Amino acid sequence: MTGDLDLVVSLDGVGVKRSGSALLHDVDWRVELDERWVVLGPNGAGKTTLLNLAAGRLHPTTGSAHVLGERIGRTDVNELRTRIGLSTATLAERIPSDERVADVVVTAAWSVIGRFRESYDRTDEARAHALLGQLGVGHLAERVYGTLSEGERKRVQVARALMTDPELLLLDEPAAGLDLGGREDLVARLAELAYDPDAPAMVLVTHHVEEIPPGFTHALLLRDGGVMAQGLLADTLTADNLSKTFGLPLVVQRSGDRWAARAA
Numbered sequence: 001m002t003g004d005l006d007l008v009v010s011l012d013g014v015g016v017k018r019s020g021s022a023l024l025h026d027v028d029w030r031v032e033l034d035e036r037w038v039v040l041g042p043n044g045a046g047k048t049t050l051l052n053l054a055a056g057r058l059h060p061t062t063g064s065a066h067v068l069g070e071r072i073g074r075t076d077v078n079e080l081r082t083r084i085g086l087s088t089a090t091l092a093e094r095i096p097s098d099e100r101v102a103d104v105v106v107t108a109a110w111s112v113i114g115r116f117r118e119s120y121d122r123t124d125e126a127r128a129h130a131l132l133g134q135l136g137v138g139h140l141a142e143r144v145y146g147t148l149s150e151g152e153r154k155r156v157q158v159a160r161a162l163m164t165d166p167e168l169l170l171l172d173e174p175a176a177g178l179d180l181g182g183r184e185d186l187v188a189r190l191a192e193l194a195y196d197p198d199a200p201a202m203v204l205v206t207h208h209v210e211e212i213p214p215g216f217t218h219a220l221l222l223r224d225g226g227v228m229a230q231g232l233l234a235d236t237l238t239a240d241n242l243s244k245t246f247g248l249p250l251v252v253q254r255s256g257d258r259w260a261a262r263a264a
């Protein structure tokens with residue numbers, strides 16, 4: 001147990017090994033309540049592994065991991081899960097395509113995917129509708145999930161992740177597969193959330209600096225399971241750091257509160 005109540009994630013010397021290879025090694029990372037982190041790195045760098053650790057769904061092989069004050073591996077993970085909002089492609093694949101959109105969100109209150117009860121609490125229904133509205137898809141609440149566009153689905157998935165009023169929100173590539181309009185819309189919604197002082201601590205995994213929403217404060221760069229750089233966005237997203245992380249010379253541009261990168 002850590003003494004700092006503002007500390008949401010705390011990894012100390014964490015390594016994760018599978019089948020003899022190190023997915024992560026020597027990771028020290030702290031996420032505080034009012035911080036919004038972006039995790040960047042090339043394919044296979046260990047980003048999803050890091051997110052699964054922060055979600056309490058994976059135990060470290062070495063070192064120690066605390067999430068919301070609980071030590072992973074020594075706590076009831078089911079209880080911890082209701083305090084964490086998680087949106088990943090793996091979870092999204094399990095959403096039944098014939099499910100009513102409002103039900104996709106409301107079922108998160110019971111940590112299930114797929115409606116299994118006749119009636120849900122009215123306050124839960126109201127919260128699900130409010131969250132869909134906040135994400136700009138309130139008008140789709142009565143539609144069937146399978147009929148939504150990819151962009152609409154992504155926003156429903158974020159609403160679902162927020163359903164339990166989590167203390168930590170983890171988003172794995174929320175803008176993957178979206179067209180430019182869809183990406184910009186989602187980035188704007190996530191920016192609103194990032195600026196909301198009542199919103200949970202946030203960690204967003206992405207491959208692209210263009211997808212970093214305004215309001216995000218910190219970045220962690222991963223390569224081959226190791227941390228290349230971490231800290232405040234402006235200090236961390238340098239051409240040098242990104243070039244080393246992605247293994248090619250890059251130019252990084254900041255325009256207001258948005259970022260862009262291209263080969264040098």
Ligand SMILES: Nc1ncnc2c1ncn2[C@@H]1O[C@H](COP(=O)(O)OP(=O)(O)OP(=O)(O)O)[C@@H](O)[C@H]1O
Nearest residue numbers: 018019021023041042043044045046047048049050
């Ligand atoms: N259970 C496992 N056993 C062996 N190797 C694994 C296992 N799970 C993941 N890996 C490997 O660990 C590495 C890191 O995977 P991870 O999914 O964390 O990367 P990532 O940065 O999220 O990649 P991407 O951007 O492609 O989604 C990859 O090389 C992957 O193949």
